[in-house]
Amino acid sequence: MSAARVLATAVRVLRQLRHDPRTLAMLFVVAPALLALMRGILNSDATTFARVGAPMIGLFPLTLMFLITSITMLRERTTGTLERLMSLPIAKADLLFGYAVAFAVVAAAQATVTGLVGFELLGITTAGPAWTIVALAIGNALLGMSLGLFTSAFARSEFQAIQFMPALLFPQILLSGLLVPRALMPSGLQAVSDVLPVSYAYDGLARVTSDQIGSRLAIDVAVVTCCILGFLALAAATLRRRTA
């Protein structure tokens, strides 16, 4: 692995995003707007908004980065740039970590903007320090990114890549505890949610929101970190130097 190639790849991915105003709008306008919408529809249910507001700030990057990474990686495959990269002196890790650095930077900016809107304008409060929500959001963005890098290998078109969102991501968010606390779910669904990465992403955010920071939060972070590394390893396995 080479720091120069990781950095060059990160800069390249960031430049691609800069050339795409719609994606920037989705990151920095649509996400805060959805949060404000949530505040509006829960106007008469302040307790629910207090429970889900901060976790939503930390879960937006997960879905957005999943979407952006899936499409960006699919384009690498279909336009021939991936095949070119695989014939150049670049390690697979250079490519994957280049993506990770770029999306961590974007996630930090994105979660900060959404956080400022949430904490300053919409009155969201957390028992734990607000910056931990942003920090967890960066981790969640990397979780979405690593999953997107992996699943894009199984899509042949951008439409197919997007289909993984309702198929793989939405069920995880429904089961994560965001809508209904996991303890209130039937035991069968609880068992399923116990093995899904997004459940731990949500749990970490919920703990910060209700000030249960401690060893359990560390476990949530550790599980999410292991999932990121696992999906990155799977994504690396889909990058082939030789093809049929």
Added chain:
Amino acid sequence: MAGRPDDPAVRIANLVCVRGDHRALDDVTVDLRRGVVTGLLGPSGCGKSTLMRAIVGVQIVQSGDVTVLGLPAGARELRRRVAYVTQAPSVYLDLTVDENLRYFAALVGAPAARVGDAVALVGLEAELGRRAQDLSGGERSRASLAVALLGAPELLVLDEPTVGVDPILRRELWDTFHRLAQGGTTILISSHVMDEAGRCHDLVLMRDGGLVAAGTPDELRARAGAEDLEEAFVRLAEAG
């Protein structure tokens, strides 16, 4: 390690590649000389691209040997010494020509000054600030060619690089290829257009995944007893 100067740049022995359910390459044996432009000619689907992919080391091969610059094809060390341009755009369409070149220059460890040199070689100086998606097909393939020239490779493998390029520019590109070859670069160029064959030092003629003939244009004309290279191709193919 690099092999003696008079060794062939590429040695291919009994190469068999299967793509899908057919033999894309069926027992191909051929050598490519160093420092010359070799034209790889044949109809679409005859296995030209598969042969190029095997030389670059991105093709899964069933059997046979491919040795490139004294090393097995696809060896890690060759990624710096061999450059490959496919028919796909192979540049980032949402980036400018300049941004594309600077990224790939960083990856191959080429100094920033090489970006200007490579762009000048393909005549794209005026398009540096334009995004690849806004370029014409010919300009885009030249941008892709410029990327390949960044690392000053010893072997340049080009899959139909002159498709969609206007005649004046096409001549300039061929002049560039000849200059590079004079400087010691080995170049393999595929084409399905016979009028480019006469510009090559050596020719490799292919049909249906097999080798029809290989040699200099004059050798092939003499062997077939035909002045016209297209006619020579037909006669050699029919002779089997």
